[in-house]
Amino acid sequence: MINKKLYIIAGEASGDLHGSNLIKALKNQDANLKIKCWGGDLMQAAGAEVVKHYKELAFMGFVEVVKNLPTILGNLSFCKKDILEFRPDALVLIDYPGFNLRIAKWAKKQGIKVIYYISPQIWAWNSKRVHAIKKDVDRMITILPFEKDFYKKYGMDVDYVGHPLLDVVNDFKSDKTAFYKKWKLSEKPIIALLPGSRKQEIRTTLEIMMQVVPNFPDHQFVVAGAPSQTTDYYQSIFEKIGVTIPLVENETYELLNHSTAALVTSGTATLETALFEVPQVVCYKGNAISYQIAKRLVNVKFISLVNLIADREVVKELIQEEFNEVQLRKELSKILSKEHQGKLKLEYRKVKELLGGSGASTKTSNLILES
DSSP states (O other), X not given: OOOSEEEEEEOSHHHHHHHHHHHHHHHHHOTTOEEEEEEOHHHHHTTOEEEEEGGGTOOOSHHHHHHTHHHHHHHHHHHHHHXXXXXXXXXXXXXXHHHHHHHHHHXXXXXXXXXXXXXXXXXXXXXXXXXXXXXXXXXXXXXXXXXXXXXXXXXXXXXXXXXXXHHHHHTOOOOHHHHHHHTTOOSSOEEEEEOOSSHHHHHHHHHHHGGGGGGOTTSEEEEEEOTTSOHHHHHHHHHHHTOOOOEEESOXXXXXXXXXXXXXXXXXXXXXXXXXXXXXXXXXXXXXXXXXXXXXXXXXXXXXXXXXXXXXXXXXXXXXXXXXXHHHHHHHHHHTXXXXXXXXXXXXXXXXXXXXXXXXXXXXXXXXXXX
8 A cells, every 4th residue: 555645754964865865766656645854955855845954953962962952852842743743654764863763662652654764873872772673663774784684683674775875876977167167166186075064063174174275285175065054154164264265065976076085074975975986084073072972882893884884994084083184184195196096996896886786765665655
């Protein structure tokens, strides 16, 4: 039986991207499907009614979450009320575990079918959460190859569909001349700066990344602006540092497609950069208290998806104190060498093979509509 109404919750920019492709695939199978969602502009453009934008939901780290607890609790209360009024045939949750696992537990008690697309990274943070997922989630759809075996250890059968970014990147096309002209770029090779999507991480990361700009005069540094932030926000950072470099807004894939190297904040962007076969250095520096708490809880050897999928160090990770001007300059010099670039591109292709075939969004829509 085809579901007539779906309620989808995505709380971040990456969830908006994957949610939009899922919505397109769902609408291809049932054009009359009614979808309400928490997401962003991409999900809205794909045909869903956006109830709350992810820009209102971005709280990062333990300290930041505690500070914003009243807002988060208010969002949970509003979400539950909205779901009950909409009465969906199924609730589809996309990653965003701090919020979505609470909603899943509540929805299950209401007798609402719960489908989770893109598993929370419980294998990294808190494996005990698998017991709650077994109880509260009717169907788990995963996108990373090692997740099926992880869940199997706990007696839970999940559906592995491959990574949706494969389709996004494979289908992507961009004209170099038009891109350079639009953003008034010089002919120098580009080093892309991807400092994240949240204000806290952007300011911290960008201030360190931009310290190495004078050391690479034969390249141009270009910042990938997050859709969740304004131009003025980036300009305020440039003014503080006393250096202004080009800012490309809402065209990160175009930027990666024409880049020679990249400095990338940990997260989905590390995998996106790898799929475009751009040599990268992965960077992370968070709130000191949040980082110390996370360090004691984390169960994995790496912070980048590229290394996690490969199960070894493919790209260099500079974390917390190691993420500084000296180390960054050293690692960036390495990845700009032709020898290193060639080796890294071969490693990236191995990662692509591990991710499986294409069609993740279509496979997921099939699973949702048959559930």
